[in-house]
Amino acid sequence: MLRLEARAKINWTLDILGRREDGYHLMDMLMQSVALADEITLEQAEHLELCSKASASSATAVTQQDAAAQAVPFDERNLAYRAAVALQQYTGCRQGAVITLQKNIPSGAGMGGGSADAAAVLYGLNHLWQLGLSQEELLSIGLKLGADVPFMLTGGLARVGGIGEAIKPLFPAPKIWLVLTQPCDGLSTKEIFTAYDDPESGLAIAHPNNEKAQDALLKGDLAALSNAMDNVLESVSVAKRPAIAQAAKLLEEAGAVRGMMTGSGSVVYGVFSGEAEARKAYQLFEQKGMNARLTHTTDKGIAAF
Numbered sequence: 001m002l003r004l005e006a007r008a009k010i011n012w013t014l015d016i017l018g019r020r021e022d023g024y025h026l027m028d029m030l031m032q033s034v035a036l037a038d039e040i041t042l043e044q045a046e047h048l049e050l051c052s053k054a055s056a057s058s059a060t061a062v063t064q065q066d067a068a069a070q071a072v073p074f075d076e077r078n079l080a081y082r083a084a085v086a087l088q089q090y091t092g093c094r095q096g097a098v099i100t101l102q103k104n105i106p107s108g109a110g111m112g113g114g115s116a117d118a119a120a121v122l123y124g125l126n127h128l129w130q131l132g133l134s135q136e137e138l139l140s141i142g143l144k145l146g147a148d149v150p151f152m153l154t155g156g157l158a159r160v161g162g163i164g165e166a167i168k169p170l171f172p173a174p175k176i177w178l179v180l181t182q183p184c185d186g187l188s189t190k191e192i193f194t195a196y197d198d199p200e201s202g203l204a205i206a207h208p209n210n211e212k213a214q215d216a217l218l219k220g221d222l223a224a225l226s227n228a229m230d231n232v233l234e235s236v237s238v239a240k241r242p243a244i245a246q247a248a249k250l251l252e253e254a255g256a257v258r259g260m261m262t263g264s265g266s267v268v269y270g271v272f273s274g275e276a277e278a279r280k281a282y283q284l285f286e287q288k289g290m291n292a293r294l295t296h297t298t299d300k301g302i303a304a305f
Contacts, residue, residue, distance in 0.1 A: 001041060001042065001043045001044075002041070002042045002124050002127060002128050002304060003040070003041050003042075003304070004039070004040045004042070004120045004123070004124050004302060004303065004304050004305070005037035005039060005302065005305075006037055006039075006040055006116035006117050006119065006120035006302060007033045007034060007035065007037040007116060007152075007155065007298060007300070007302065007303070008033070008034050008036045008037065008038075008105045008109075008112060008113060008116055009031050009033055009111060009112045009116070009151065009152065009262075009301070010031070010034055010111065010178070010262040010263075010269055010297070011030070011031055011110070011231060011262045011263055012030035012031065012032060012213055012217060012229050013029055013208035013209075013210050013213050013229050014027070014029045014230075014231040014232060014233060014263065015027065015028040015029065015207055015208050015230075016028075016196065016232050019197070024147075024163040025163065025193060026161070026162060027147075027160060027161060027162065027163065027164065028159075028160075028161050028210055029159070029160045029161075030157070030160075030170075030210060030213055031158055031160050032157040032173060032217075032297045033155045033156055033157075033173075033297065033298045033299070033300060033301040034111075034295050034296065034297050035295045035296050035297075035298050036104060036105060036180070036293060036295045037105065037116070037303075038101060038103055038104050038105050038113060038116060038117055038120075039053070039101070040099065040101055040102075040117060040120050040121065041098075041100040042097050042099060042100075042121070042124045042125060042128050043097060043098045043100075044095070044097060044128060045096040045097050045098045046096045047096040048084050048088075048097060048099070049096070049098045049099065050074050050080060050081045050099045051074070051098060051099065052101060053100055053101065053102035071103075071107040072103055072107055072113075078101075078114075078117075079114040079117055079118040079145060079146065080099055080101055080114075080117040080118055080120075080121045081099065082118065083118035083119075083121040083125075083141075083142075083145055083149075084097060084099060084121050084125055086122075086141050086144065086145060087121075087122060087126070087131070087141065090133075090137075090141055091129075091133070093129055093131060095129045097128060097129075099121060101117060106186070107186050108185065108188070108266060109186060109262070109266060110187070110189075110261065110262040110263025110264050110265045110266065110267055111262060111263065112148040112151075112152055112263070114146070115145075115148035115149045115151075115152045116152045116301070116302075118142065118145050118146065118149050118152070119142060119153040119301065119302060120152075120302050122138050122142055122149075122153065123138065123302050123304075124304070126138060138153055139153055139154075143163075143164065143165050146164075147163050147164030147165075148164060149164075150164055150165055150167055151164060151167055152302070154167050154301065155298075155299070155301020156169055156170075156171075156173040156298070156300060156301065157169070157170045157171075157173035157174070159210070159214060170214065171218075172299075173297065173298070174217060174218075174220050174297060175296055175297055175298070175299075176271060176296060176297045177274060177275045177277070177278035177294075177295075177296045178269045178270060178271060178278065178294075178295050178297065179251060179254070179269065179270045179272065179281050179282050179285065179292055179293070179294055179295075180268070180269050180292065180293040180294075181247050181250075181251070181267070181268055181270075181285060181291055181293075182266055182267045182291055183244060183247035183266070184241040184243040184266050185241075185266065186266055187241065187264055187265045187266045188264075189264045192233055192236050192237055192240075192264040192265065193264065195236045195239070195240070196232070196233060196236045201236070201239075203236060203239060204235055205235060206230040206232065206234070206235065207230060207232055208228060208229055208231070209230075210228075212227075212228035213225055213228035213229050216228055222257045222271060222273060225271070226257045226258035226271065229258060229260060231260055231261055231262070231263075233261070233264050233265070234260065234261045236264075237264060237265035237266065238261075241265065241266055244261050244265055244266060244268055247268040248261065248268050248270075250285075250290075251268065251270030251281065252270070254270065254280075254281035254284050255270075255272065255277050255280065255281050256270030256272055256281065257270075257271045257272065257273060258270070258271045259271075278294060279294060
C-alpha cells in the first residue's frame, strides 16, 4: 500500500503568448505547489477501482448515482482513474489497483486538483507496479491527460512554457504563507480560454512581468513580487464572476501584500509576509463566515508516506 499527498498549485503569474494551429495556447507562467492536498491511497488489486475515502471501508467503488451527486465524478471520467488506464496502456501492465481518493482541493478552482490526482497516481503506480518508468516517460504520459499534469509531477517552483510541457524548476522554492478563498462557484477552464480569445470582449488584460516576478520570488522580495505578478485570465473570469475581484480586495484589506486569482479561477489567494499575518486574516474571514483556507507554498508537488 502507498499513501500519497497530491498537492495543489497556484499561479504566481499567467501569461498567454499566442495560440498554436491546433488551438492550444502557448503559456508563460510561474507556478508553485502548495500544502493543500488531496489524499490518495493505492493498494494492489486484480482490477482498477476508484473509491472515495468515505466508501473505502467497504472496499467498493462509488456507484454512478453517488458520483453524480458529487462535484467530482468517481468513475472512468476521473483523471486519477484515467491516469491509471493510461499507464496500463503505455506499459501493457495487467496489474490493477484500488485508488482511494479524498478530495480536499476545491473543484473549478484553478488549483489543478484533478491534475494533481493524475500526477500522484502516475507517480505512485509506477512504484507500486514496479514499472521503472523514467520521469520523462511519466511527463509524456501526463501531458496527454492534461496541460497541468507535467508540472504537478515536477512540483516545487517552476517557470512553465509551451502548452505546459516546458518546465524549468527554480531553486530555492520559497515558503510563503497564503490565505485561499473561493468566493463563487467553479469556472470552466475551456469557457474562460474561449472568452479570452474573443476579439470583441473589450476587456483590459493585465500582463505579468515574469522576469521580475521570478527574480523577486527567488530573492523573497514580496513587495517586488506583488508589483510584477498578474494573470491575463483574471479580467475574463471577473467579468463572469465579479466576486473574484471583491475577494482579492478583501484579502488585501485583511493585510495581504497582494490578492490575485490562480489559473482560470475561481480561487483567489492572498500573499502574506508571515504565518502570523496570514493566520490573522484567515481568522477574520472565518469570523465573517467566509470560505477560506490557510496554507503555504512548498518545494514538492507529491509526497509519499
